[in-house]
Each structure stands twice: as structure tokens, then as C-alpha cells.
Amino acid sequence: MNKLQKSSIVLLSISGLIGLVRGIRMTFYPADDSLLFPYPQEMMKASVFSNYSVLGWIVFFLIGVFSVLAIAAIFLKIRNFAYLIIVEGIFLSFFTLTHVLYAGFGMIHLFILPLCIATVILGVLQTPREF
Numbered sequence: 001m002n003k004l005q006k007s008s009i010v011l012l013s014i015s016g017l018i019g020l021v022r023g024i025r026m027t028f029y030p031a032d033d034s035l036l037f038p039y040p041q042e043m044m045k046a047s048v049f050s051n052y053s054v055l056g057w058i059v060f061f062l063i064g065v066f067s068v069l070a071i072a073a074i075f076l077k078i079r080n081f082a083y084l085i086i087v088e089g090i091f092l093s094f095f096t097l098t099h100v101l102y103a104g105f106g107m108i109h110l111f112i113l114p115l116c117i118a119t120v121i122l123g124v125l126q127t128p129r130e131f
Contacts, residue, residue, distance in 0.1 A: 003075055008085050009120045011115060012039075013075075015092055018065030023060025026052040043103065062091045067118030092116040 049055050070088050073081035093116040100109055 001074075002016055004041055004122055004126050008119075009074055010086065011119050011122065012067045012071050012088060015088065015115060016064050016071065016117065018116075020065075020066060023056045023058075023064050026056030026059060047102070059095065063088075063095065066091065077108065079128060082123045082126035082128065085126065086120055086122075089101025089116055089119030089121075089123055092119060 011104055044051060047055075066084075070081065070084040073084050092112070095111065096112050096116055
């Protein structure tokens with residue numbers, strides 16, 4: 001396993017852990033006020049969702065579970081694992097930019113936005129050279 005694959009595993013582990021925790025938090029404990037994950041009900045009024053449960057499941061699967069699947073593809077040496085890394089970076093970027101536009105820029109975005117960009121770049125650098 002080379003350095004790029006190890007770096008991808010680290011970044012995907014971070015994003016997967018964040019996706020799993022935030023997805024479960026949004027799904028099962030949406031109305032609780034928390035210092036780490038504040039989700040006020042007023043924010044749901046302007047969105048297409050009626051509550052945080054559906055959004056929590058989306059985050060859980062598209063960010064959390066998909067990161068775990070991408071890590072498994074790296075360990076199993078599936079030839080096109082780099083494309084899974086790129087797609088995960090796109091999911092992360094989409095959700096992060098949507099959150100910035102909707103809720104404003106927060107301190108967590110200083111950490112997540114470089115993670116999104118680095119994930120996409122690592123995926124692109126590992127794509128199979130076919131030509």
C-alpha cells in the first residue's frame with residue numbers, strides 16, 4: 001500500500017466517522033440541543049425536508065457508509081477504488097457547500113472544506129492510467 005492509499009484511508013476514516021456520528025445524531029436525536037451538533041428546528045422550515053430524520057439517513061449513508069465502502073475497496077485492492085474516493089469527495093463537497101450556503105460559515109468548515117478538496121485530489125491522483 002503506497003502513501004496515497006494510506007492518506008486516502010485516513011481522510012476517508014475521518015469523513016466516515018463524522019458522517020456516521022452526525023447521521024445518527026440527526027436521525028435519532030434531532031431536537032436535543034448539543035454543543036457539538038446544534039440542530040434547531042427553525043432551520044427545517046426553509047428546507048425541503050420536514051424533519052432531520054431523512055437528512056440524517058442521507059448523511060449516514062452517503063457520507064458515513066460510503067466512506068467505509070471506499071476504505072474496504074482500497075483494502076480489497078479493487079481496481080477502480082479511486083473513483084469511489086472521488087465520488088465521496090464530491091458528496092462531502094456538496095453537503096459542506098450546501099450547509100455553508102444555508103446556515104452560514106462556521107469554524108467546522110475550516111476543517112471540512114480542505115478535507116473535501118484533499119479527498120477529491122487524492123482520488124484523481126490514484127485513478128488508473130489507461131492511456
